[in-house]
Amino acid sequence: MDLKENPKSEARNPKAASGAFTLIELLVVITVIAILIALLFPAFQSVQDQAKRTQSKNDLTQIVTAVNAFYTEYGKYPTTATTDAGAKFGPGGVANSALFNELRAVSNVLNTRLIVFVSPPDVKDPNNPRSGIARNTTTINGISVIPGDFVDPWGTPYSVAIDANYDNQVANAYTDGSAGGDPNATPAYALRIGVIAWSFGKDQTIGTKTPASSSYTNSDDVISWQ
Structure with a gap:
């Protein structure tokens, strides 16, 4: 008997992989934003102080x-x-x-x-x-x-x-x-x-x-x- 691949399984795996990748991307973006804020805050504070x-x-x-x-x-x-x-x-x-x-x-x-x-x-x-x-x-x-x-x-x-x-x-x-x-x-x-x-x-x-x-x-x- 021929075994057929479950099309639902094929469709599900790309979605799961895509979802995991998107989460990693989100974490990377959040980390980058946090670093930028940490770097820019002193400069922003300095501008406020000077004003x-x-x-x-x-x-x-x-x-x-x-x-x-x-x-x-x-x-x-x-x-x-x-x-x-x-x-x-x-x-x-x-x-x-x-x-x-x-x-x-x-x-x-x-x-x-x-x-x-x-x-x-x-x-x-x-x-x-x-x-x-x-x-x-x-x-x-x-x-x-x-x-x-x-x-x-x-x-x-x-x-x-x-x-x-x-x-x-x-x-x-x-x-x-x-x-x-x-x-x-x-x-x-x-x-x-x-x-x-x-x-x-x-x-x-x-x-x-x-x-x-x-x-x-x-x-x-x-x-x-x-």
Whole structure:
């Protein structure tokens, strides 16, 4: 008796082989994609970080320009402080909302003509504020944020120092003040300028003051005067 091959068996085997090959292909593709993601992620992260630094630098330029424009308009800076120490806004000083409420014409205590000198957008997420005016009270990396604060792309309020005693110099936050008040001392702790602004950067911590002459070096902070 002739034995005939089962046509169903013939048809089934190619399908099974094809299915197994497709699964192997899929695993290879997934592996390749995972490797590519691992290789490209640092570059993507670097691009994101640079974009945030650029945004922060632009914000700082606008802040300094706004404060100087206020001075041009009113003949004085937007602060009631009479010492430079009292006109330091941001972490470690007066909440920067006190400054930006005036510059945004939210308050008319100092900005009596209600001129808008700067108009940052409100943050998109009030509970995780980034790049704009905070709407809720929260804490970012141990730093308090209140409504009206102007925060950087990493969520920390911008710092601003103003020459409140009008001696044409402000303390440089990145040098050691032990040298005294002489801006020409070594290290020079004062900057001959009316207003400066800075961001703590991605690590949300101000650059260290050690060594005193180069505390900004190698930090991720963003500053207005360089």
